[in-house]
Amino acid sequence: MIQKSKFKIQKIFSRFTVHGSRFTVLLLFTFYFSLFTVSGCGYTIQTRADLPFDAIAVGTIENRTREPKLEDMFSKAMAETFAEYGFRVNPSARYRLEGAITKFELKPLTEVDLVATQYEVVIKANFRLIDTVSGAATPLIAESPFITSFSSIGRLENVLAQKEVSTAIAMKNLAQEVARRIIYR
Numbered sequence: 001m002i003q004k005s006k007f008k009i010q011k012i013f014s015r016f017t018v019h020g021s022r023f024t025v026l027l028l029f030t031f032y033f034s035l036f037t038v039s040g041c042g043y044t045i046q047t048r049a050d051l052p053f054d055a056i057a058v059g060t061i062e063n064r065t066r067e068p069k070l071e072d073m074f075s076k077a078m079a080e081t082f083a084e085y086g087f088r089v090n091p092s093a094r095y096r097l098e099g100a101i102t103k104f105e106l107k108p109l110t111e112v113d114l115v116a117t118q119y120e121v122v123i124k125a126n127f128r129l130i131d132t133v134s135g136a137a138t139p140l141i142a143e144s145p146f147i148t149s150f151s152s153i154g155r156l157e158n159v160l161a162q163k164e165v166s167t168a169i170a171m172k173n174l175a176q177e178v179a180r181r182i183i184y185r
Contacts, residue, residue, distance in 0.1 A: 052183065055093035056082055059130070065104040073171045074101060074125075081175040085183065097178065099127030099140075106163060109149060119159070120149045121166045127178055140181045141174075148173070 058078050063071040078097065079089045103124035108116035127140040148170040152162040 052185070053087075053093075053095055055088040055090040055095075056182075057091050057093040057096040058082075058089060059096040059098040061098070062100040064100050064102050067104040067167075070101050070104060070123075070167075070171070073168060074175065077168070077171040077175040078178065081172070081179050085179045087179075094132055096130045096132055097127060097140075097182075098130060099125055101125045104167075110151075112153075115153070117153050118149060118151045119163065119166075120147055121163065121170050122147050123167075123170045123174060125174060129182060138185065140178055140185075 058075055061071040061074050061078075063069075082089050101123065103122065105120075105122040107120045107122065108118070109120050110116070110118035125141060128137045129140055130137045148166045150162045150166040152159045
């Protein structure tokens with residue numbers, strides 16, 4: 001049985017040989033497959049050399065909500081995200097990101113016995129990228145909502161802890177979107 005299947009495979013391979021070399025066929029197949037995979041899907045490989053600039057400063061982030069410390073959470077998330085995307089964070093960089101967090105809501109989604117058990121964190125913000133040399137400002141995101149939900153039952157401390165985690169996740173999502181807008185603008 002094994003001999004028959006081995007013979008069939010050899011017979012199939014022998015049909016596709018080029019100048020008697022199976023390795024050549026495999027190499028050509030791999031090359032064309034890679035070429036079509038990379039060029040045909042619409043994705044490109046981004047490197048540090050493809051970034052519009054190499055350093056950025058995180059300027060003033062204003063918190064226009066009643067939720068405390070959002071500007072600190074966002075500044076930290078933005079600095080981490082810029083580093084992940086290949087930007088250096090430097091206070092004297094030519095380009096500076098500034099903006100304002102304009103909306104923060106904690107909405108109950110589900111309730112059981114008049115107690116909310118699932119919540120939604122909604123954050124909206126406006127940002128601009130400022131070229132400190134020319135003074136030109138480019139708006140990046142205008143009132144884009146970022147929604148994260150979480151479930152929590154039990155004590156109030158559990159709800160507040162889950163709210164903090166979800167807020168941090170929403171800030172990270174917002175920072176990633178801002179970095180993507182800068183790279184692909």
